Amino acid sequence: xxxxxxxxxxxxxxxxxxxxxxxxxxxxxxxxxxxxxxxxxxxxxxxxxxxxxxxxxxxxxxxxxxxxxxxxxxxxxxxxxxxxxxxxxxxxxxxxxxxxxxxxxxxxxxxxxxxxxxxxxxxxxxxxxxxxxxxxxxxxxxxxxxxxxxxxxxxxxxxxxxxxxxxxxxxxxxxxxxxxxxxxxxxxxxxxxxxxxxxxxxxxxxxxxxxxxxxxxxxxxxxxxxxxxxxxxxxxxxxxxxxxxxxxxxxxxxxxxxxxxxxxxxxxxxxxxxxxxxxxxxxxxxxxxxxxxxxxxxxxxxxxxxxxxxxxxxxxxxxxxxxxxxxxxxxxxxxxxxxxxxxxxxxxxxxxxxxxxxxxxxxxxxxxxxxxxxxxxxxxxxxxxxxxxxxxxxxxxxxxxxxxxxxxxxxxxxxxxxxxxxxxxxxxxxxxxxxxxxxxxxxxxxxxxxxxxxxxxxxxxxxxxxxxxxxxxxxxxxxxxxxxxxxxxxxxxxxxxxxxxxxx
Numbered sequence: 001x002x003x004x005x006x007x008x009x010x011x012x013x014x015x016x017x018x019x020x021x022x023x024x025x026x027x028x029x030x031x032x033x034x035x036x037x038x039x040x041x042x043x044x045x046x047x048x049x050x051x052x053x054x055x056x057x058x059x060x061x062x063x064x065x066x067x068x069x070x071x072x073x074x075x076x077x078x079x080x081x082x083x084x085x086x087x088x089x090x091x092x093x094x095x096x097x098x099x100x101x102x103x104x105x106x107x108x109x110x111x112x113x114x115x116x117x118x119x120x121x122x123x124x125x126x127x128x129x130x131x132x133x134x135x136x137x138x139x140x141x142x143x144x145x146x147x148x149x150x151x152x153x154x155x156x157x158x159x160x161x162x163x164x165x166x167x168x169x170x171x172x173x174x175x176x177x178x179x180x181x182x183x184x185x186x187x188x189x190x191x192x193x194x195x196x197x198x199x200x201x202x203x204x205x206x207x208x209x210x211x212x213x214x215x216x217x218x219x220x221x222x223x224x225x226x227x228x229x230x231x232x233x234x235x236x237x238x239x240x241x242x243x244x245x246x247x248x249x250x251x252x253x254x255x256x257x258x259x260x261x262x263x264x265x266x267x268x269x270x271x272x273x274x275x276x277x278x279x280x281x282x283x284x285x286x287x288x289x290x291x292x293x294x295x296x297x298x299x300x301x302x303x304x305x306x307x308x309x310x311x312x313x314x315x316x317x318x319x320x321x322x323x324x325x326x327x328x329x330x331x332x333x334x335x336x337x338x339x340x341x342x343x344x345x346x347x348x349x350x351x352x353x354x355x356x357x358x359x360x361x362x363x364x365x366x367x368x369x370x371x372x373x374x375x376x377x378x379x380x381x382x383x384x385x386x387x388x389x390x391x392x393x394x395x396x397x398x399x400x401x402x403x404x405x406x407x408x409x410x411x412x413x414x415x416x417x418x419x420x421x422x423x424x425x426x427x428x429x430x431x432x433x434x435x436x437x438x439x440x441x442x443x444x445x446x447x448x449x450x451x452x453x454x455x456x457x458x459x460x461x462x463x464x465x466x467x468x469x470x471x472x473x474x475x476x477x478x479x480x481x482x483x484x485x486x487x488x489x490x491x492x493x494x495x496x497x498x499x500x501x502x503x504x
Contacts, residue, residue: 099169104162105130109173117179121145131155131162145179205331207261207271208308212288213301214246215255223252232257239274242267245326249319256316258308258326265340271307278305400496411489422478429471436467
């Protein structure tokens, strides 16, 4: 960037100068020339001579103004000179470019043409007004384009028409150059975003990358041969191109190949990554179009690459007949890439959500499986214990059944013995009764023959009472024994039932 002259250095010594002093004291130093916006010095005589050649009327006025100043010895000019406008032209009917060539303003706009928009509006850059030439304003510098434009638009005492024309031309030039100056105090809370019309663009579909300089050598027939599709895919295998093709003409391989990527947002991103890789190495379209180096220092052919455009594919297909032409279409970048990437991002988030959900379900299933295994183990153990209990219960049942059968048999045998003993006793008692009856009848008969004595009757009554008492005691004894045996049998039976139910 051109160095900018310091305002303090350019205006050094102005405090010692007086506008009432003579021209020899005040303007003698400035008669050698003036300093432009980029800091270079120009000769006033050269500018005046150019202005005289192109506009003699303006030159005469300038000469008269200089003569008047010389005669008066007043560097500021007369009061009439300050308020009058010694500039007159019909530039309003001319084009912008022709108005820029005005001899008064040509040097300023020549300086502007050599600067970029950012350099023009640079706050530290210093400017002087060409419309104030040959006057006090020619030595004054304005820091920043804003201060300079403000001066041009508000100057009303020295060549006001020239200042107004300069303001119009300067506004148009700054607008065309994109050098927009933001007014002070109006920047807070004011921004301009991106234009919607540039949000979308047309892209080739499927995504493709052109690879140049893929010729190798000429064969025996004089036709060119070059890189094959598989070899080209292997060179760029990390970018996952789907297929590759090369362009052929009457002379063979044309040195132009294309990598075709998948018809998806990922395929486009891979193509864009490859294009950016070529850009970073300085092997992009611009490098190919401007003096490319076809060979590396070690003698290998240097490949160049860039994203394919419709014009590239028209060149690629110019020697391909009919069905052999490379098929493509123009598609919306927003539709094919942006929306697809948004959908992929949404699907990815949903996939992560489902993965987390599945992982949570798997953890739940694992916990349930562990609990089920533990319960199954406990159930198997319980079943084994129940099986053992059933086996033991069955064994105890068999044992108890045998014991009960044995006791039942024993009790039946006992009852039978008791029954037999009782029957025998009954028979004996019957026999005794029969003998006693016989004896009694005999005694009665004898008594009939012989009167009974009182003592004999008492003896017989005692014997009858004793016999009845013995019979009652025997009955009570048999009933008591039978009740005791039944009670023992019932008690044993209850014990067996209780033991069987507790074991089951």
